[in-house]
Amino acid sequence: MAVPSSDVPVSVEMIRRMVEFPTVSRDSNLDLIHFIRDHLVPFEAEVRFTYDDARGKANLFATLGPRGVAGIVLSGHTDVVPVEGQAWDADPFSLVEKDGRLYGRGTCDMKSFLAVALVLAPEFVERGLKVPLHLACSYDEEVGCVGVGRMIEDLNRAGIRPQACIVGEPTMMRPVIAHKGKKGYRCTFRGLAAHSAYAPRGANAVEAAAEAIAYLKRMARRHRDTGPFDRSFDIAHTTVHTGVVRGGTALNIVPHECTFDFEFRYLPGGDPESLLAEFERHVREALVPELRAVDPGAGVTIVPLSEIPALDTGPETEVVALAQELSGSAEIGKVSFGTEASQFQRAGIPTVVCGPGSIDQAHRPNEFVTLEQVARCEAFMRRLMDRVCNN
DSSP: OOOOTTOOOTTHHHHHHHHTSOOBTTSOOHHHHHHHHHHHGGGTOEEEEEEOTTSSOEEEEEEESOSSSOOEEEEEEOOBOOOTTOOOSSOTTSOEEETTEEESTTIIIIIHHHHHHHHHHHHHHHTOBSSOEEEEEESOOTTTSOTHHHHHHHHHHHTOOOSEEEEOOOSTTOOEEEEOEEEEEEEEEEOBOEEGGGGGGSBOHHHHHHHHHHHHHHHHHHHHHHOOBOTTBSSOBOEEEEEEEEEOSOTTEEOSEEEEEEEEEEOTTOOHHHHHHHHHHHIIIIIHHHHHHHOTTOEEEEEEEEEEOOEEOOTTSHHHHHHHHHHTOOOOEEESSOOTHHHHHHTTOOEEEOOSSOGGGTTSTTOEEEHHHHHHHHHHHHHHHHHHBOO
């Protein structure tokens, strides 16, 4: 559905307001959560909060319309990734509209979807909802989909059983029925420090970690070259990635410790435990003995950092047909990035992903969403009104 450039989506001002909240994951999101609450309460929304342990962050789950029957969830996260070290052309937390695009941190990932839902919420209520409309706004999605689990636990305790969920991550308004799972880990090698002139008398933790990282790279190449493959995905195979390395204090010291973070992003139906077991076996058999030959106290630990289950919604599922109808697209897709959709699905709520913008713009400097995509999202919501409202 093409939208003329003269058409200005009604939600632009709400997108502006939401971008102005600098809800980087390391910081509190409470100001934005309270803003959302205050916007919804006049429309007789029932609002539930769940907090992190420090009560500095919160999920919000709001219900509009009738109570006691199964409704539809529109879900999105409120946190955004950092902007430090990125070359932005303007303040990332002030919306800039230029050449049919809205620039700002979170415009694509994923405040625009939430803004559209918030702006149109009064119209849903005015038209008379036949079933509940739920708005789910989570914290700490960007650091491992941390917050949404507490929200879902609270819904289970309260006996709230939605019939379907739409997560508005950027998919160019194309329904997505599957995404990869993710498991992230931190690996720490412990060696023995020594003067670098006497390097053989030390156990070099950095070099051991480098060999372990090289093995992960070999695993990545094997999956790239031999699969298994699912060509419906934008990246058709399981991926292995090392993202952070920390080790050493000075060039003339044999480093006694090195830590690195790595992840597996696996296809639905894959076995991430077998990937970890393979890596652990290599480390235990090929790397640790050399360290312990110098110092029996040397070794390695591997601890989990984050987990996102794979999403795999059957194409015949009712929520998929609904998303196709609302988007005006018969296409369905599968993506490599993870979302909170899989946690809703694991809780027994049929879920798809469909939202404005392209994932190619997420996490980058000068992040943007086009006005055309925002307008398509508004049209999606208005079609939903036609389905769930009396008038």
